[in-house]
Amino acid sequence: MTDSKMVSSDFTADERMEIESIKMYKKELLDDIQKLKIEIDNVMAEILSFESAEESKTLEKNKQFSRGKKKFNMDPKKGVDYLVENKLLDGGARSIAEFLYKEDGLNKTAIGEFLGERETLHLDTLKVFVELHEFADLNLVQALRQFLWSFRLPGEAQKIDRMMEAFATRYCECNTHVFQSADTCYILSFAIIMLNTSLHNPNVKDKTNLDRFISMNRGINNGEDLPNDLLSKLYESIRNEPFKIPEDDGNDLTHTFFNPEREGWLLKLGGRVKTWKRRWFILTDSCLYYFEFTTDKEPRGIIPLENLCVREVASTRKQYCLELYNPNSRGQKIKACKTETDGRVVEGKHQSYTICASSAEERDSWIEAIRASITKDPFYDLVSVRKKKVINQTPQD
Numbered sequence: 032m033t034d035s036k037m038v039s040s041d042f043t044a045d046e047r048m049e050i051e052s053i054k055m056y057k058k059e060l061l062d063d064i065q066k067l068k069i070e071i072d073n074v075m076a077e078i079l080s081f082e083s084a085e086e087s088k089t090l091e092k093n094k095q096f097s098r099g100k101k102k103f104n105m106d107p108k109k110g111v112d113y114l115v116e117n118k119l120l121d122g123g124a125r126s127i128a129e130f131l132y133k134e135d136g137l138n139k140t141a142i143g144e145f146l147g148e149r150e151t152l153h154l155d156t157l158k159v160f161v162e163l164h165e166f167a168d169l170n171l172v173q174a175l176r177q178f179l180w181s182f183r184l185p186g187e188a189q190k191i192d193r194m195m196e197a198f199a200t201r202y203c204e205c206n207t208h209v210f211q212s213a214d215t216c217y218i219l220s221f222a223i224i225m226l227n228t229s230l231h232n233p234n235v236k237d238k239t240n241l242d243r244f245i246s247m248n249r250g251i252n253n254g255e256d257l258p259n260d261l262l263s264k265l266y267e268s269i270r271n272e273p274f275k276i277p278e279d280d281g282n283d284l285t286h287t288f289f290n291p292e293r294e295g296w297l298l299k300l301g302g303r304v305k306t307w308k309r310r311w312f313i314l315t316d317s318c319l320y321y322f323e324f325t326t327d328k329e330p331r332g333i334i335p336l337e338n339l340c341v342r343e344v345a346s347t348r349k350q351y352c353l354e355l356y357n358p359n360s361r362g363q364k365i366k367a368c369k370t371e372t373d374g375r376v377v378e379g380k381h382q383s384y385t386i387c388a389s390s391a392e393e394r395d396s397w398i399e400a401i402r403a404s405i406t407k408d409p410f411y412d413l414v415s416v417r418k419k420k421v422i423n424q425t426p427q428d
Contacts, residue, residue: 095119104138107145124155131156132163132181142182147190154193161197166205170261172268174202175220179274186291195220211253214421218251221414223265224274231273232316234335241266250422291315293400298349298387302380307349307387314397317404319355332369334384339365341401343394349387351394355401356383 042050095117103110111130115122120130131142146157164181166174178198184191199216203209210216222244229239239247245262293314298307299321310321310331317337320330334355344354357365367379388394 092117092119100134100136103145104141107141108148110141111145124152124159127152128156128159128163132160139181139183140185143185143190143194146182147185147187147194149189149193157194157197161201164201166202168206170264170268171202171209171216171219172223172265174198174205175223176274186293210257211255212421214417215252215257218414218418218421219248219257219265222248223269226266227269227274228316230270234316234318234337251418253421254423292404293397295393295397296389297321297397300385300387312386314400314404319401329370332367332379334365334367334379336401336405339405341398341405343398344385346385346387351388351391352385353388353394353398353401354383354385 096114096119099110099114099117099119101110102113111120111127114120114130120126131137131145145153146160147153160181161178164174164178166177169177175198184194195217196213199213199220202216203213210219226239226244229235229237241263244266245259248262249256251257291313293312295312296309297312299310300307310323311325313320313322313330317335319334319336321332321334323331336355338357338359339355340358341353341355344352346352355365357363362382365379365381365383367381367384368376369379370376386397388397
């Protein structure tokens with residue numbers, strides 16, 4: 032007789048039934064455990080699949096976001112439209128402003144271009160963008176350093192006016208007891224920017240001293256003078272450290288020049304060799320700079336506009352030409368410099384400069400801009416009207 036038969040014979044019928052019941056329960060339990068394992072494996076597979084899908088979505092969103100930033104740097108409006116269409120921005124002023132203020136890798140010129148437009152969305156975005164800056168307990172130079180580092184001022188006077196108006200309003204909101212009005216802050220801000228140019232641009236020979244800086248700001252605080260101590264501190268801050276100009280992350284070299292009055296491609300006639308060459312021109316601070324490429328680190332030539340005149344001129348070979356010339360020194364070389372291909376900086380060979388635009392309208396626009404740069408500071412018109420307004424007001428009690 033086998034052991035199992037011997038063992039089974041030792042149990043009663045009820046005990047054998049209970050043993051069989053336990054065996055059945057154990058088998059069912061093992062089956063349930065196996066089913067649970069299969070269910071867990073299925074759930075884990077779904078989780079991994081979901082995570083993989085989410086990761087793919089995140090990667091795709093990141094690619095779209097990077098693509099949108101590149102589009103923004105090339106064309107700000109199209110870039111923002113792309114980001115909104117792909118639900119990366121909600122299209123509201125706050126969403127766009129936070130993108131412009133916080134996001135790395137954006138071209139500072141493109142930011143300024145977008146903020147400078149006058150459509151409602153752009154104006155609302157500018158307001159929020161400025162509100163994202165915290166100017167509390169900063170003096171005006173410190174606040175301007177922060178503000179002007181976050182983008183590049185565009186060249187058009189109306190855009191500059193709107194942006195500096197927004198800055199002045201925000202500064203006065205954060206510092207309620209410094210100035211009697213936002214107009215005062217606006218005027219003094221421009222005075223500081225012009226002071227920066229005067230003290231740190233090598234082409235400006237007549238440097239503004241402290242006495243002149245104080246004198247030029249008389250009466251701007253609603254007809255009253257600002258404290259000399261305040262103006263002295265602002266003057267010393269700029270004298271000791273010029274504004275840092277934000278460098279763009281794109282391929283635009285115009286960050287080298289603060290607030291260009293005009294820029295674009297023109298044809299320039301050579302001095303000794305009379306050939307036309309396409310050059311990228313930048314007009315700023317009473318100088319005309321030209322580059323071979325917009326990505327060049329240094330200009331190929333610099334033409335100081337002091338003592339020069341500009342006029343429309345006819346050419347047998349090209350239409351839409353303008354000429355830079357010295358009316359008092361005909362036949363003599365204009366004081367300018369150029370960089371040779373070997374890197375040497377040499378004196379220019381021109382007795383006059385003949386430059387060709389692509390249309391009569393473009394030519395006339397360049398002539399107007401050059402004349403304005405020669406005759407006066409580009410900020411003059413913006414400030415003069417505001418200055419008259421505040422100086423003529425009755426001082427507050």
